[in-house]
Amino acid sequence: NVEEASAGSGSAKADWTFSGLAPGNYQVMVTYPTNWNRATNAPFTIFDGTTALGTVAVNEQRTPAGAVDASGMAWQLLGTFTITGSSLTVELSNLANGYVEADAVRIVPDASSAMITQVVDNSNTAFSTAGTGWTTTTGAGYQGGAAVATAGTGTNSATWTFTSLPPGNYIISATWPGQSAGATNSPFSILDGTTSLAASIPVNQKVAPVGTTDSNGTTWQVLGNFSVKSGTLKVGLSNNANGTVVADAIRIQQYS
Numbered sequence: 001n002v003e004e005a006s007a008g009s010g011s012a013k014a015d016w017t018f019s020g021l022a023p024g025n026y027q028v029m030v031t032y033p034t035n036w037n038r039a040t041n042a043p044f045t046i047f048d049g050t051t052a053l054g055t056v057a058v059n060e061q062r063t064p065a066g067a068v069d070a071s072g073m074a075w076q077l078l079g080t081f082t083i084t085g086s087s088l089t090v091e092l093s094n095l096a097n098g099y100v101e102a103d104a105v106r107i108v109p110d111a112s113s114a115m116i117t118q119v120v121d122n123s124n125t126a127f128s129t130a131g132t133g134w135t136t137t138t139g140a141g142y143q144g145g146a147a148v149a150t151a152g153t154g155t156n157s158a159t160w161t162f163t164s165l166p167p168g169n170y171i172i173s174a175t176w177p178g179q180s181a182g183a184t185n186s187p188f189s190i191l192d193g194t195t196s197l198a199a200s201i202p203v204n205q206k207v208a209p210v211g212t213t214d215s216n217g218t219t220w221q222v223l224g225n226f227s228v229k230s231g232t233l234k235v236g237l238s239n240n241a242n243g244t245v246v247a248d249a250i251r252i253q254q255y256s
Contacts, residue, residue: 002033003102010043010095014102019087022169022225025110026088029075031064032101039096046090048083060101069106069210080110108212108222109171109253116254120160122147122247129247131156133239140177142218142249149247151183154240158247162233169227171253172235173220176246178208183243188223193230198223205246220251 005012028046032038038060045055056078064076081088090105120126121143122136133149133156140146149156172190176182182205190198201223209221223235235250 004099005094005102007039007096007098007100008094010093012094012100014092015089016091016105017087017089018107021083021086021088022109023084023086025080025082027080027108027110028078028088028090029064029066029106029108030058030078030090030104031073031075031106032058032060032103034061034063035099036061037099039098039100042092042096042100044078044090044092046078046081047088048081049085049087049089053081053083054079060098067210073104075106109225116166117251118162119249119251120162121249122158126161126163127158127247128161129156129158131239134158134247137177142175146177146246146248148244149239150244151241152239154238156239158237158245160235160250162252163231165228165231165233165252166254167227167229167231168254169225170233171225172223172233173209173211173251173253174203174223174235174248175209175218175220175251176205176248178206179244179246180206181244182206183241183245186241186243186245187238189236189238190224190226191234191236192226192228193232193234195230197226206243218249 040059041057042060046053064074066075066077068074134147138145184204185202186205187200209219211221213219
């Protein structure tokens, strides 16, 4: 569904507010349904708390042109914005030349503001597996290979462990080689020491990751933003899925 307003003086407004954020740089994206009567200059304004950072005019007669997420939704990038507080608001008004469509806004922490970046690959000693169903593929993968396990009940699991971390907020991302036999609901879990932060984050591994591509050409799909207090962060993956699960590499990025 979507909210809409006809062209006007700007008195009709829609706001999306993200709170509890770490200060830093965020990519801000929007999506919306198109039509001939939509505004060609829908004004989206980005706020750091109550401070306006800028306004971007979007042509909502055109399909969003940008990153496509795992569900197939395309997102139009408004830009990268720096916040110094803990909230980011996007506002759309009807000060435009046609109908404005208020649908969804997506924000993604930008790697340029990361304080710490670490990667654990399936070939590292900080990676481990349990169960006898894991095999290692060669060729495709972060460092030329990945561990895979066929669908099961969860008796086969993999763990990436990051230790000696300073307390803070961390963006956790995964990469893997997509494959036709891949599960559409590969369940990743997140632990702060022994405390569960996310029991199951389903990921479609039939397709390649969708997200930020680093300088080495690896694309990372964000699993989420989590607060770590114990100094140890664990990312898990089990084969309790509807297809083959792929354990390749996990990247973490700390934000102040």
